[in-house]
Amino acid sequence: MNLYIAGGCNEHGRNSFLITGDSYSILVDCGAIEDDSYCYPYLTKQQIQSIQFLFLTHSHKDHAGAVNWLIGNGFQGIIICSEETRQQSLIKYSQWQILSLPVQNYNRFTISDNLYVTYGKSGHCVGSLWYLLNFENKSILFSGDYSEESSIYKCDKLSGLYADFAVLDCGGGNTSFDNQDNRTAIRSFVLESIKNNKIVLLPVPKYGRGTEIIDLFQDECEELSIYLDEILACQMTKQYKSWYKKTFSIPINLLNNWNGVPAVLFASDAQLSNDCTQALANKVIGLKGDIVFTGHIYKNTYSDFLIRNNMANVLDYPVHMGYSQVVKILKKNSFRKVILYHSPEKIENNRESVVEATVRSKLSI
Ligand SMILES: [Zn+2]
Numbered sequence: 158m159n160l161y162i163a164g165g166c167n168e169h170g171r172n173s174f175l176i177t178g179d180s181y182s183i184l185v186d187c188g189a190i191e192d193d194s195y196c197y198p199y200l201t202k203q204q205i206q207s208i209q210f211l212f213l214t215h216s217h218k219d220h221a222g223a224v225n226w227l228i229g230n231g232f233q234g235i236i237i238c239s240e241e242t243r244q245q246s247l248i249k250y251s252q253w254q255i256l257s258l259p260v261q262n263y264n265r266f267t268i269s270d271n272l273y274v275t276y277g278k279s280g281h282c283v284g285s286l287w288y289l290l291n292f293e294n295k296s297i298l299f300s301g302d303y304s305e306e307s308s309i310y311k312c313d314k315l316s317g318l319y320a321d322f323a324v325l326d327c328g329g330g331n332t333s334f335d336n337q338d339n340r341t342a343i344r345s346f347v348l349e350s351i352k353n354n355k356i357v358l359l360p361v362p363k364y365g366r367g368t369e370i371i372d373l374f375q376d377e378c379e380e381l382s383i384y385l386d387e388i389l390a391c392q393m394t395k396q397y398k399s400w401y402k403k404t405f406s407i408p409i410n411l412l413n414n415w416n417g418v419p420a421v422l423f424a425s426d427a428q429l430s431n432d433c434t435q436a437l438a439n440k441v442i443g444l445k446g447d448i449v450f451t452g453h454i455y456k457n458t459y460s461d462f463l464i465r466n467n468m469a470n471v472l473d474y475p476v477h478m479g480y481s482q483v484v485k486i487l488k489k490n491s492f493r494k495v496i497l498y499h500s501p502e503k504i505e506n507n508r509e510s511v512v513e514a515t516v517r518s519k520l521s522i
């Protein structure tokens with residue numbers, strides 16, 4: 158059995174992992190990347206057409222953004238994921254297997270005699286799952302984007318599990334960071350700007366850290382004016398009981414109704430790729446407000462342009478594991494071999510189980 162890295166190791170984006178056994182070819186995630194002239198996973202037509210199952214960990218573009226490309230190149234298998242991931246992905250396709258939600262413990266779904274999957278919530282966004290595939294007597298774990306420290310999203314923690322191979326999120330790289338410090342930095346910056354009568358714009362992804370950052374201001378929401386676009390407002394009002402650790406009580410104003418007064422604005426377009434959010438960013442800059450980016454910014458986007466021209470601030474909000482958190486996971490589980498993905502930089506580590514892998518590596522399981 159082989160594990161082929163079609164993307165996602167030593168790069169941020171294009172996450173895509175192909176497992177080829179005697180009976181099936183299985184793809185886990187099919188993401189796109191924006192930092193490269195070629196944005197799709199490195200899969201040939203022949204590889205694509207032989208895939209029977211595509212597991213999606215979540216809907217983010219770096220995990221599901223190349224599924225339409227996959228379908229266009231002859232994929233005819235079954236897509237397996239949570240219902241929320243299916244809805245968020247906006248993929249038009251006829252063959253889905255929707256996994257029922259883990260309530261308290263891990264769930265298991267059997268596909269055939271020699272393929273079943275154990276899965277749990279990965280703490281990254283609504284709909285995000287990790288998968289432990291048991292395939293032809295081998296076990297392979299995919300953490301997806303994984304965080305045990307989210308203030309909002311429930312996580313079924315990886316613990317006491319065995320895997321022959323584990324593909325683990327290490328998007329935080331080697332930098333040792335304290336999630337609480339990062340959160341405090343964003344909160345203090347925004348409150349200081351508001352104290353100085355400024356507008357603050359936070360462009361965030363559609364699903365994921367946006368709600369966590371909004372929640373940072375739960376205690377001040379009476380005094381602060383917080384404006385959200387419709388996608389974010391909908392997630393605050395939906396109160397996804399299966400995915401959220403808490404309920405929200407923040408009064409919501411819609412961004413469409415913002416009239417230029419000092420306020421905290423959230424727009425679900427992290428890279429500022431839409432004309433409307435670009436215009437909003439320009440308006441905020443014109444009114445001498447602050448723009449704060451809180452996650453990975455792709456090169457040559459409007460967000461990248463603003464950062465390069467010192468017109469915006471960058472304060473990372475942690476939604477991935479860094480190496481120190483990976484080590485904690487390794488201590489709680491038994492993984493024979495480990496691949497770290499999601500970091501553009503090489504991860505320095507002292508663990509024998511960690512295997513070097515890069516884009517287009519083929520490893521035998
Ligand atoms: Zn993600």
Ligand SMILES: [Zn+2]
Nearest residue numbers: 217219220302
């Ligand atoms: Zn990701």
